[in-house]
Amino acid sequence: MKHVTIVVPKGIATNLSSVTGSYEILVTANEYWQQLGNKPKIDVRIAGFMSELQLNRGFFSIHPSSILDIEKTDLVIIPSLSYDHDNVLKENKELVGWISEQYKSGAEIASICTGAFLLADAGILDGKTCSTHWNAASDFRRLFPNVNLQIDKLITVENGVYTNGGAYSFLNLILFLVERYFDRDTAIYCSKIFQIDIERSSQSPFLVFQTQKNHGDDLICKAQTYIEENLSEKISFESLASKLATSRRNFDRRFIKATGNTPVEYLQRVKVEVAKRTLEKGRKSVFEVMNEVGYSDDKAFREVFKKITGLSPLDYKAKYNRETSG
Known part of the structure; x- marks a missing residue:
């Protein structure tokens, strides 16, 4: 059985839908897999360095398990974050270190939307291609000039590292991971249950080009x-x-x-x-x-x-x- 850890960053940075959406699709895939007579394929956990995280002015809260109890995991999923990138990175140095250690120990890492900032801060994306939300591209390039950012791509895959574009395009990344960890039929089943266009491959139609004038030249x-x-x-x-x-x-x-x-x-x-x-x-x-x-x-x-x-x-x-x- 593969162990999947959806991490919860500190602060008000975390996007709730990318945590709950990822969890629901993966759990549904696992349940469908078992209905076909198979043994459970994955064990999904939500974990962080805090016992509770309140979001959206306190209307919602997440109660992650302790990430310190997880010595080794097979797949780390980093959710989407807020756009206060500098502060998000300062608040989550401990989590960035944990992600880095897991990758060195053989775990695969998937980042959702602006979760790529934590992934890049861990040094895992240096020299690699990645995607993130097009609206965060300027900040990303400023902070991580050694990463080949390709904002037209919906999903990138390189050396056990997965990234995806913006907002609800994370649904396509999770379907991609379902196909990889289960099979194509299970991914198609989840696409039908959650009504996700499984063949979508680019965020280009949604991109709004920004004229990039904060460079100082x-x-x-x-x-x-x-x-x-x-x-x-x-x-x-x-x-x-x-x-x-x-x-x-x-x-x-x-x-x-x-x-x-x-x-x-x-x-x-x-x-x-x-x-x-x-x-x-x-x-x-x-x-x-x-x-x-x-x-x-x-x-x-x-x-x-x-x-x-x-x-x-x-x-x-x-x-x-x-x-x-x-």
């Missing part, structure tokens, strides 16, 4: 502002670098360091974000929106849009436009 801020104010124009980055009195090579280097994107990638993401918002709220056609954000080639626009969002412009409009979806 004034020259790059000026470049970003220029890009955002001239979306319908054909922008020459060679000319823009010259206007800002720097070489193109230095401009590219500083831009990537400041934003995490090349100038071309940044331009594409801003264009697509504007296009998304227009498609969501207006009556304009895809062709009109394409022209407004400076694309004249329909094929190029569709390819870039789908690369960033995972959907074609037409499919995106059909899914998110208020009038067509109403």
Whole structure:
């Protein structure tokens, strides 16, 4: 039997739904497995360094078992956390150390949404790829520059480490773990019971691109502002670098360091974000929106849009436009 530990961080950081949701799905999977005539496959515990944690202004509370009683576990699940990341990490140094020791002893580790901050603080993600909520990406990159953050990915898997994107996408991670620890049929059963889309693989359609201006490089801020104010124009980055009195090579280097994107990638993401918002709220056609954000080639626009969002412009409009979806 495999031992699964859902950890409960200190403070008001913990997201209750990611604890209870993970527990319910795993327990349901285990019960279904036994109904088929099998022996129990997992033993799920909720544990922490405190006997009680009150959440949501005291409306809810968790009573974890003592984590000190768990010498070894096979899978650690870290729930989603609040966005006060610096304080969360300070409050949970003891838990981070425990997670690190479990990983060194052979345990697999799964982080839900912003739980990746604790995982990264343990040093487990250094040099690895991970995901987290797109809204926490800027803070994550600031705190953990040695981690390859890929916020478009719903789930990442590397060397016994699992991470996932934001909010309720943790349901897909838990289904993934059910399939890994039980089998495909059990995962499909749980997807039907809890009505979760088992085939979802990206959080790109839900991503809201943020313009990343808290990096402290004034020259790059000026470049970003220029890009955002001239979306319908054909922008020459060679000319823009010259206007800002720097070489193109230095401009590219500083831009990537400041934003995490090349100038071309940044331009594409801003264009697509504007296009998304227009498609969501207006009556304009895809062709009109394409022209407004400076694309004249329909094929190029569709390819870039789908690369960033995972959907074609037409499919995106059909899914998110208020009038067509109403």
